[in-house]
Amino acid sequence: MNIRVTEGLRAYIEKSDFRAAIDGLVPRLDRNKAIQIKSIKQYHDFNDALLTAAQVHHDLIAFIMSACEASFSVATSAYGPEIEWKHQSLSEVWENSRFWITVDPKESNTRAFELTAEANFSKGTLWLYAELYDKEKDTYLHVNVTEEQALAAGLRVELDEDGLRRLSSEKFKLSNFLTRPDDFAATLSDTGARLTKLVLG
Amino acid sequence: MKKMKNEDVLWDQVQATNGYGLRSVFQGLSSSALNFVFELDKKHVLQIKNQGKNIKSIFDSQAVSRLFGLNHPNHAFKSPDLDWGVQLTEPQITGALAHLLAPDDECRKAERVVNFVKSIGCKLPITYEDAQISQVYAELPASYGKQRGRIDLLLQWENSSKLQILAIEAKFGHALSNDQLTLYRGFLRNRQRDAKIDYVVLALDETVMENVKKSLRSKWRFVPWHGLWLQFERNGYDEDQSLSIFMRQLWGRINGFSQKEKK
Numbered sequence: 449m450n451i452r453v454t455e456g457l458r459a460y461i462e463k464s465d466f467r468a469a470i471d472g473l474v475p476r477l478d479r480n481k482a483i484q485i486k487s488i489k490q491y492h493d494f495n496d497a498l499l500t501a502a503q504v505h506h507d508l509i510a511f512i513m514s515a516c517e518a519s520f521s522v523a524t525s526a527y528g529p530e531i532e533w534k535h536q537s538l539s540e541v542w543e544n545s546r547f548w549i550t551v552d553p554k555e556s557n558t559r560a561f562e563l564t565a566e567a568n569f570s571k572g573t574l575w576l577y578a579e580l581y582d583k584e585k586d587t588y589l590h591v592n593v594t595e596e597q598a599l600a601a602g603l604r605v606e607l608d609e610d611g612l613r614r615l616s617s618e619k620f621k622l623s624n625f626l627t628r629p630d631d632f633a634a635t636l637s638d639t640g641a642r643l644t645k646l647v648l649g
Numbered sequence: 650m651k652k653m654k655n656e657d658v659l660w661d662q663v664q665a666t667n668g669y670g671l672r673s674v675f676q677g678l679s680s681s682a683l684n685f686v687f688e689l690d691k692k693h694v695l696q697i698k699n700q701g702k703n704i705k706s707i708f709d710s711q712a713v714s715r716l717f718g719l720n721h722p723n724h725a726f727k728s729p730d731l732d733w734g735v736q737l738t739e740p741q742i743t744g745a746l747a748h749l750l751a752p753d754d755e756c757r758k759a760e761r762v763v764n765f766v767k768s769i770g771c772k773l774p775i776t777y778e779d780a781q782i783s784q785v786y787a788e789l790p791a792s793y794g795k796q797r798g799r800i801d802l803l804l805q806w807e808n809s810s811k812l813q814i815l816a817i818e819a820k821f822g823h824a825l826s827n828d829q830l831t832l833y834r835g836f837l838r839n840r841q842r843d844a845k846i847d848y849v850v851l852a853l854d855e856t857v858m859e860n861v862k863k864s865l866r867s868k869w870r871f872v873p874w875h876g877l878w879l880q881f882e883r884n885g886y887d888e889d890q891s892l893s894i895f896m897r898q899l900w901g902r903i904n905g906f907s908q909k910e911k912k
Contacts, residue, residue: 454708455708455710456708459710464726464727465717465719465724465726465727466710466713466714466719466726468726468730468900469713469714469716469717469719469726470713471905472717472900472905472906473713473906475905475906475907476906481906481908483875483876483879483906484872484873484875484876484879486880490716493712493715493716494716496709496712496715496716497709497712497713497715497716497717499707499709499712500707500708500709500710500712500713501713502707503707503708504708570730
């Protein structure tokens with residue numbers, strides 16, 4: 449699986465001031481609201497900057513989706529993973545910097561594992577995690593993996609914001625992705641396979 | 650050597666290509682390579698290469714820099730984005746602004762005040778010398794008739810022996826009352842009869858002016874927070890981190906370009 453390093457993605461990861469500027473511009477991609485500008489030249493800059501913001505917006509979403517795909521697609525191909533498209537609009541992927549696929553364990557029709565790749569660009573990290581979801585009760589559950597099992601697989605059990613256990617990888621540095629994208633993709637694939645094996649068996 | 654393709658057919662294909670792909674491939678080839686591989690004459694080779702030159706690159710980080718003024722070394726976006734877990738209130742922001750616009754160093758004060766006055770679109774005359782001895786007040790007590798209030802931010806300076814006043818009512822989503830605006834205007838006109846006064850409502854978005862009486866709307870002009878912020882940053886300022894960190898916090902408080910309160 450190939451994860452591309454684009455100019456826009458590189459600048460967004462490496463330069464915090466550029467990142468803040470893009471974060472400020474992306475909500476204006478709807479083009480419904482002007483900003484107060486003093487001259488035609490500044491308006492040209494605004495228009496040109498929006499084009500760059502659109503490119504970065506595209507590249508970042510492509511990166512998150514590719515990271516998810518590289519991590520989980522091979523390991524889950526036998527399960528027919530699904531995309532929860534209703535909860536993953538492009539703006540949600542951008543705002544949350546995460547993308548997930550859903551896999552139904554073979555022994556259950558009511559439960560599903562959500563396998564997620566999530567980035568934190570201000571901290572320069574990306575990590576993978578698995579959560580268990582009860583489709584009938586519309587609620588999340590504890591992932592049934594012990595800390596010992598997780599440690600043995602080079603993973604860890606952590607609590608989400610609601611105090612529920614989920615299985616998580618270490619936090620991978622995005623700077624490694626910029627310098628060695630192929631190695632980064634291979635690491636994700638390996639980690640994703642271990643994580644998938646532990647929750648799906 | 651047998652021609653690979655008829656020159657004109659190839660040229661038509663190049664012309665018909667509506668995208669970057671083929672043209673950028675051609676662009677990457679030297680003229681001699683184009684000449685050799687496709688046996689094009691020099692005129693066509695030049696035409697193809699010039700066509701490539703007109704393609705605007707989509708990714709242009711300089712455009713972003715120009716818009717925000719990121720080339721300034723002390724830009725707010727180069728400061729840490731601190732998470733204090735609380736939102737700054739209106740009085741805290743105007744208080745901090747008044748404090749930061751008038752540091753002890755007179756040169757810094759002059760640069761900041763002039764930058765602020767220009768950035769808010771104030772047309773009153775001001776020089777660096779005027780700004781050095783200007784006065785900046787936050788929450789200035791004001792009374793007019795029986796009414797009492799406080800002017801959020803007020804800058805005053807003398808230019809050619811004439812008093813100039815920039816009076817600002819700063820808002821973050823709260824309703825603007827006609828009484829407040831009448832009070833501040835009445836107070837300043839009573840107190841400084843000969844002064845030139847610029848009245849500004851500084852708010853997230855212009856809907857704040859909707860309930861303002863027509864007679865007052867012609868006296869008070871609306872300025873969006875993001876407009877002031879952007880111009881102030883584009884103009885650049887000194888290396889005092891207190892100012893750049895505050896401006897970074899202010900960007901978060903005004904919710905960037907969104908022109909509405911953060912949910």
